[in-house]
Amino acid sequence: MGATTPLAGYLLVAALLFAIGLAGALVRRNAILVLIGIELMLNAANLNLIAFWRFGPHPELLTGMMFAIFSIAVAAAEAAVGLGLVIAIHRHTNSTDLDKMNRMKG
């Protein structure tokens, strides 16, 4: 069923999603929204990995699939630590606004 769509379509969707995530990470001032943007970028990379696995010469070796699965696991760990950091910073400064976080020292 997926064979009717060429690889370039998936790659373009992934590129657009990556750009949207990058824009979100760069443009928004809330730290949680920046983390959402990073998650979108990671997901776009995963879509690329799965698409290349599907259209690659040796899908039975599962290389791209395994890369995507491990990437999903690492992204989950990253989200947990990142949101924990946001909560800790919010407790410390009572704000999640990144434009106000301009000190290295608490």
Added chain:
Amino acid sequence: MSPIFYILAVLTIGGGLAAVLLKNLVHAALATTVAFAGLALLYLQLDAQFAGFAQILVYIGAVAILIVFAILLTRGSDLPKDGVFSRTWAVGLVIAAAVFAVLAWAVLQSVRAVPQQAAVPAVTVHDIGNALVGRYVLPLEIVGLLLTAATIGAVIVAMHEKERAK
């Protein structure tokens, strides 16, 4: 291209755009969930059933809930007075547009070099399980260790500091 692919692409991109543009953080988190669901359906469309269901479990089941909890704990649903976009938003937008232009140019230039059609791979969950405990057993162990360390680290970082309160 199949119409299903267009529907899923619009769903994913629309969810991502809404997540970045919506002012209310709770709405943005819901839009992110829509984008995650669209990606999971795209994985299913790519005959990667295991990755699709793992995406649903991990992202829609865990990461979206984590984001909602973080919004709750930081009272992020109140709208900030001085706007939701950073002071340097124009620069960020230009950088993102430039990155997309370069990526799209590279993809469109390489259309003839990469394979556009392929037979449906005959890969079952059984094969994935065998590969995980065979060829990829060391990365699997390392990911397990990383997840344990990240969980403990997240709890310690977000834990209430009792020493300071005394």
